[in-house]
Amino acid sequence: MIRGVKGTRDILPDEVGAWQRVEAAARRLFALYGYREIRTPIFEDTQLFARGIGAETDIVAKEMYTFQDRDESSLTLRPEATAGIVRSVIENNLMNTDPALRVYAIGPMFRRERPQKGRYRQFHQVDVEAFGVAAPSIDVEVIEMALGYLEACGLRDYELVVNSVGDAACRPAYVETLRAALRANLGKLSADSQRRTETNPLRVLDSKAPEEQELIGTLPRLVDHLCAACREHFAEVRRQMDLLGIQHRIDHRLVRGLDYYTRTTFEVTSGALGAQSSVLGGGRYDGLVKDLGGPDLTGIGFALGMERLVMILRTAAAAPRCDVFLAPLVAAGRDKAQLLQRELRAAGFSVLLDHEGRGLKSQMKRADKLQARFVVLIGEDELAKGLWTVRDMAGSAQESVEDGRIAGYLEEKLNG
Numbered sequence: 001m002i003r004g005v006k007g008t009r010d011i012l013p014d015e016v017g018a019w020q021r022v023e024a025a026a027r028r029l030f031a032l033y034g035y036r037e038i039r040t041p042i043f044e045d046t047q048l049f050a051r052g053i054g055a056e057t058d059i060v061a062k063e064m065y066t067f068q069d070r071d072e073s074s075l076t077l078r079p080e081a082t083a084g085i086v087r088s089v090i091e092n093n094l095m096n097t098d099p100a101l102r103v104y105a106i107g108p109m110f111r112r113e114r115p116q117k118g119r120y121r122q123f124h125q126v127d128v129e130a131f132g133v134a135a136p137s138i139d140v141e142v143i144e145m146a147l148g149y150l151e152a153c154g155l156r157d158y159e160l161v162v163n164s165v166g167d168a169a170c171r172p173a174y175v176e177t178l179r180a181a182l183r184a185n186l187g188k189l190s191a192d193s194q195r196r197t198e199t200n201p202l203r204v205l206d207s208k209a210p211e212e213q214e215l216i217g218t219l220p221r222l223v224d225h226l227c228a229a230c231r232e233h234f235a236e237v238r239r240q241m242d243l244l245g246i247q248h249r250i251d252h253r254l255v256r257g258l259d260y261y262t263r264t265t266f267e268v269t270s271g272a273l274g275a276q277s278s279v280l281g282g283g284r285y286d287g288l289v290k291d292l293g294g295p296d297l298t299g300i301g302f303a304l305g306m307e308r309l310v311m312i313l314r315t316a317a318a319a320p321r322c323d324v325f326l327a328p329l330v331a332a333g334r335d336k337a338q339l340l341q342r343e344l345r346a347a348g349f350s351v352l353l354d355h356e357g358r359g360l361k362s363q364m365k366r367a368d369k370l371q372a373r374f375v376v377l378i379g380e381d382e383l384a385k386g387l388w389t390v391r392d393m394a395g396s397a398q399e400s401v402e403d404g405r406i407a408g409y410l411e412e413k414l415n416g
């Protein structure tokens with residue numbers, strides 16, 4: 001037997017209802033904030049991610065599925081959505097045709113990580129991006145929408161953490177300050193962090209190695225090294241969050257796993273998730289569009305892990321499989337049942353029919369398992385009289401209903 005690939009999983013029919021609900025909630029809520037859907041390819045030119053996400057990030061350094069196409073060009077399965085969306089915005093000139101450029105995407109992402117609970121090699125994200133607004137109020141609006149979305153999905157147990165990672169004006173100087181502090185403590189750092197001290201010292205801040213935690217707590221903090229503009233932006237984001245009653249905690253170490261972030265970064269975690277506690281993460285990326293060859297257009301967004309969200313939502317009871325189950329009890333009833341099935345489906349009922357000619361008892365058992373609300377019995381008696389026996393499974397009452405009247409009868413019972 002050939003098995004599914006390690007780190008991938010099937011979303012089976014029994015679970016798919018939960019997925020459809022969180023997808024529907026996203027579409028409904030995001031539309032209220034003026035977002036429209038965008039669908040970009042799941043593979044792109046490798047250069048797009050290398051340049052967009054940053055070569056020293058975990059994603060680009062070790063998590064990408066990269067392969068050579070037959071013409072030798074290098075392609076990569078998208079590890080995240082933002083880079084592809086930014087490419088599409090630039091390529092299709094969307095900033096010049098859309099006066100409020102806000103988009104969302106829902107779909108699979110690919111990262112070659114060690115699979116564990118809540119961490120897969122193919123996983124799914126809901127991704128949101130708003131372009132062209134520099135004001136801090138859009139940061140707050142995006143965060144509010146992210147939390148509103150979690151609430152709409154039924155999540156209550158979560159925490160919002162925010163930080164500012166500065167911008168091109170102030171971050172380089174901070175990075176040097178941080179590097180100097182790290183160099184002075186190299187002996188206390190893991191091999192990974194020693195390397196990152198030279199390549200990308202910010203990454204050391206989100207190290208999870210237990211032996212480094214104490215030292216990291218003593219390192220210079222980004223918020224103390226922000227330029228005036230970034231400091232003001234962050235203060236205004238916080239003031240407006242307070243105004244809207246958005247509870248949050250500042251985490252000085254929240255630099256996030258992608259290099260393109262500027263100023264506001266945020267993450268939502270949930271204790272219900274265990275080790276993989278991050279539900280969604282996002283931030284502002286004011287330089288990214290320009291870095292990827294577009295105009296000087298600001299952006300902010302977030303990505304949410306759907307596996308993790310679905311996992312923590314209370315699993316709803318399985319939905320009934322049909323409104324009506326048709327049970328022909330004699331061979332002569334089958335043609336009638338087939339015609340009736342077409343008529344009822346055209347009237348908008350979900351219908352299943354016994355195709356195997358089973359006896360009454362086994363048909364009733366199956367109807368019960370399918371949680372059918374009604375069973376229509378078509379036996380010899382019924383055929384002779386042109387009346388069908390309709391059993392209401394909710395109360396076990398049954399009535400004879402004339403041929404041709406069934407749809408109206410069921411309509412009245414279900415919606416009347």
Ligand code: ATP
Pocket residue numbers: 080111113118119120121122123124125256257276277278279280281282303304305306307308
């Ligand atoms: P983590 O710290 O858990 O690795 P991340 O910082 O790599 O998360 P992002 O790149 O910000 O995650 O992606 C946003 C969200 O996507 C995460 O908060 C998480 O819910 C989800 N996610 C990321 N990687 C995976 C994965 N391999 N499997 C399942 N969900 C994932």
Ligand code: MG
Pocket residue numbers: 058257
């Ligand atoms: Mg990760």
